Amino acid sequence: MKALNLNLSLGLFVLLAAIATPIERLDALEYSIVVIVNEKNATTAMSAREVRKLFLGKSRKLPDGSRALLVSNEPIESEFNRSALRKADSQVKAAWSRLLFSGRAKRPVAFDDPADVVAFVSENVNAIGYVLTTELIEGVKSVHTLK
Amino acid sequence: MGVPFFMVSDFREVGYANANLRPPEDTYLLAPLGSFDGFDINSYFEFGETLVNSQLFWGARKQDFFSESTISLRDGVGATLAFERGIARLRFSYVRARISARSEEFDALGAGLAGGTSFFPELAEVAEDFDGRRKISTFSGIGLELDMDPWFVAAEYTRRDIEKAFVSSYAAGYVTAGFRWNNFTPYLMVSTLEQTSKTEVSLPSVPQLDEARAALAANYAAGDQDSVALGLRWDFYDNMAMKMQLENISRPARGASFTRDEVELVEDSDDVSLYSLTLDFTF
Numbered sequence: 001m002k003a004l005n006l007n008l009s010l011g012l013f014v015l016l017a018a019i020a021t022p023i024e025r026l027d028a029l030e031y032s033i034v035v036i037v038n039e040k041n042a043t044t045a046m047s048a049r050e051v052r053k054l055f056l057g058k059s060r061k062l063p064d065g066s067r068a069l070l071v072s073n074e075p076i077e078s079e080f081n082r083s084a085l086r087k088a089d090s091q092v093k094a095a096w097s098r099l100l101f102s103g104r105a106k107r108p109v110a111f112d113d114p115a116d117v118v119a120f121v122s123e124n125v126n127a128i129g130y131v132l133t134t135e136l137i138e139g140v141k142s143v144h145t146l147k
Numbered sequence: 148m149g150v151p152f153f154m155v156s157d158f159r160e161v162g163y164a165n166a167n168l169r170p171p172e173d174t175y176l177l178a179p180l181g182s183f184d185g186f187d188i189n190s191y192f193e194f195g196e197t198l199v200n201s202q203l204f205w206g207a208r209k210q211d212f213f214s215e216s217t218i219s220l221r222d223g224v225g226a227t228l229a230f231e232r233g234i235a236r237l238r239f240s241y242v243r244a245r246i247s248a249r250s251e252e253f254d255a256l257g258a259g260l261a262g263g264t265s266f267f268p269e270l271a272e273v274a275e276d277f278d279g280r281r282k283i284s285t286f287s288g289i290g291l292e293l294d295m296d297p298w299f300v301a302a303e304y305t306r307r308d309i310e311k312a313f314v315s316s317y318a319a320g321y322v323t324a325g326f327r328w329n330n331f332t333p334y335l336m337v338s339t340l341e342q343t344s345k346t347e348v349s350l351p352s353v354p355q356l357d358e359a360r361a362a363l364a365a366n367y368a369a370g371d372q373d374s375v376a377l378g379l380r381w382d383f384y385d386n387m388a389m390k391m392q393l394e395n396i397s398r399p400a401r402g403a404s405f406t407r408d409e410v411e412l413v414e415d416s417d418d419v420s421l422y423s424l425t426l427d428f429t430f
Contacts (some may be wrong), residue, residue: 097158
């Protein structure tokens with residue numbers, strides 16, 4: 001009986017949480033998001049469209065022609081999806097599920113610490129990720145700033 | 148591996164990846180063998196703004212259906228070619244295989260026809276058509292997806308043709324359109340299935356063949372059906388989606404989804420209403 005109660009209240013909680021927060025948003029970002037690549041990569045700048053195509057799996061190559069290694073920065077992933085890809089998290093996830101299950105693309109490497117994103121990009125010449133401007137450090141360079 | 152007959156074959160069972168609750172049954176039942184053992188080669192090219200994906204595959208499979216019949220697919224070979232550019236994705240598919248079907252009823256029919264050839268030589272050809280062995284079957288499909296966020300449209304047209312008469316050839320297609328509004332995605336799906344080979348088998352008109360004639364006629368019972376579905380996907384929580392769908396299936400005769408004799412829930416040719424609710428998760 002207790003387990004049933006717990007289940008019920010958990011279910012109710014999930015339902016309430018869902019109704020109360022339709023879309024999670026980081027409304028007041030103090031810093032902008034920048035798209036970064038390895039400093040040795042020949043790419044110097046990318047358009048919003050190029051970034052969007054890469055992170056939606058509609059293109060596989062960086063502007064220098066190398067095969068892109070996508071890196072996801074989990075703490076700001078939702079914000080990136082919304083502002084760079086112009087899609088809700090669920091849409092991005094559904095799109096990637098399609099790509100993964102049909103073997104058409106590899107899932108982006110994901111880190112929950114921005115320092116790891118920067119470290120990974122600085123170690124892989126064809127990697128591309130995104131971080132807040134404050135997290136930019138050596139070994140990487142910004143190729144696009146989100147508006 | 149999943150046989151990539153259809154546009155969403157690869158992820159048709161991955162609920163979260165699809166807006167609709169399930170692909171339209173009318174169309175997707177054209178390929179009852181959804182997967183086979185084999186291998187494929189995938190390649191990608193980028194021509195300017197266009198992403199081209201081609202796939203070649205080989206495989207075979209044997210599968211029981213309801214413990215009553217066995218369908219096997221041999222020497223399966225096929226290819227898909229997809230073009231993706233901007234909001235559009237266009238995809239072509241073709242599969243060719245040798246299909247065999249076995250069931251008690253079917254074997255009895257085959258044996259009866261074969262036995263009859265000693266009295267009626269003209270039965271030989273019909274008997275060969277109905278032996279259910281290794282008939283060349285082809286499947287071809289064309290699909291188009293347009294994602295004009297928040298609107299999206301998907302449509303497919305497919306055909307399944309069999310060289311000999313033992314199973315009917317069909318053409319099927321559907322159109323799905325939907326709209327994303329916050330966490331809600333309502334959609335409408337219309338699909339149709341039509342028999343393209345209503346082969347008339349002419350048996351000598353002698354009473355001894357009445358039974359065989361009736362059995363052949365039953366085998367050709369029209370499988371045509373149409374359906375309309377109205378659904379709603381609700382992304383109510385992280386990595387979870389709930390979907391509901393109201394569906395109306397209409398059929399002039401028995402329809403293709405209701406072929407088991409045990410299905411006595413509905414009378415032949417009655418419309419069927421189907422209400423579905425699913426919960427999908429992803430990781």
